[in-house]
Amino acid sequence: MANKKELSVEDKLRALYALQLVDSKIDEIRNVRGELPLEVEDLEDEVAGLTTRLDKLKSDLETIDVQIKEKKNAIDDHKANIKKYLEQQKNVRNNREFNSLTKEVEYQELEIQLAEKHIKEMKASIEHKKEVLAQSKEKLDAKQQHLKHKKSELSDIMSETEKEENFLLEKSSEYQSQIEERLLSAYNRIRNSVRNGLAVVSIERGASAGSFFTIPPQTQMEIAGRKKIITDEHSGRILIDNVLADEVKEEMEQLFSKI
Structure with a gap:
């Protein structure tokens, strides 16, 4: 000092x-470098966000596929129950047993209708999610290409200027130490x-x-x-x-x- x-x-x-x-x-x-580093950072964030969104959409589609299979299995079970109850009706001893089995059959039919409604809704959801997935993938591909271009641009500038900047930063420190x-x-x-x-x-x-x-x-x-x-x-x-x-x-x- x-x-x-x-x-x-x-x-x-x-x-x-x-x-x-x-x-x-x-x-x-x-x-000269300008806003490039920030642009690259923003693009990286966008790519990460879109990748997460795509993964979520794919996961949602897999979940819906499982749910549809479960509903179809449930429909098969309900149909088997209907068949069983209809067979039992042939051997009933009174109207009360017959009516009780009829109500069971009706209940199973309602469950089938409800399951088919859910399947229809889930299939519509799949179509919508597939559209969103395609759009998101297209957007992600474009962003990745843009990011690749910007990174290359930044890399070129950095390789051209890094040596010069490091030399100047060293000189700046030298002059600062004299003041x-x-x-x-x-x-x-x-x-x-x-x-x-x-x-x-x-x-x-x-x-x-x-x-x-x-x-x-x-x-x-x-x-x-x-x-x-x-x-x-x-x-x-x-x-x-x-x-x-x-x-x-x-x-x-x-x-x-x-x-």
């Missing part, structure tokens, strides 16, 4: 601007609060880069003097003179050319 505090203001500004150029380069790489914590914290706070991530900017045509607010000549002289850290009163960004900016840019361009 002591070494950080021994840096002159000019050295601090150099380190800050070098860090800014490296971080901006990392931002560029990540912007005292209070100043680094201010840099990160400013960087996170502005849309383009620029926390350190140079003076261009009498205004801070990207701003239309003119900086008073006295302040410009102080910035060029490099004796203290000065921020733009409008944007809060740390300001450096364009001569220093050009020097650091030239150094960083040589560094970037090594990637």
Whole structure:
């Protein structure tokens, strides 16, 4: 920590601007990647959801098939009972026994009708679920193809940029280690609060880069003097003179050319 505090203001500004150029380069790489990682993640979630839905539909169809078989077996049992009761009616001793068996036959016939109704409903349910299954499978196939394409796209970009990004992240850490914590914290706070991530900017045509607010000549002289850290009163960004900016840019361009 002591070494950080021994840096002159000019050295601090150099380190800050070098860090800014490296971080901006990392931002560029990540912007190329854009929303792809999130798109891949969303597609993976959709594919997982559709796969679960397909498994549920298949399971439902199997369950309904079992239920239909059970109903058909029950119908066979009811028919066997009817046959048995009709045979028993031939040997009844009185009307009471005959009527009792007739009621049993009627009950079995009602059970058959009810089972046949359920079978019809279940068959209709099977047809509907098969349609949904086909649509879901078609949708899943399309999503899987889209996911495969996006993963390939992301993989290509990652393979192209990973080495460069890792090199730059290492350099970013190196420059951060040269800057005292209070100043680094201010840099990160400013960087996170502005849309383009620029926390350190140079003076261009009498205004801070990207701003239309003119900086008073006295302040410009102080910035060029490099004796203290000065921020733009409008944007809060740390300001450096364009001569220093050009020097650091030239150094960083040589560094970037090594990637």
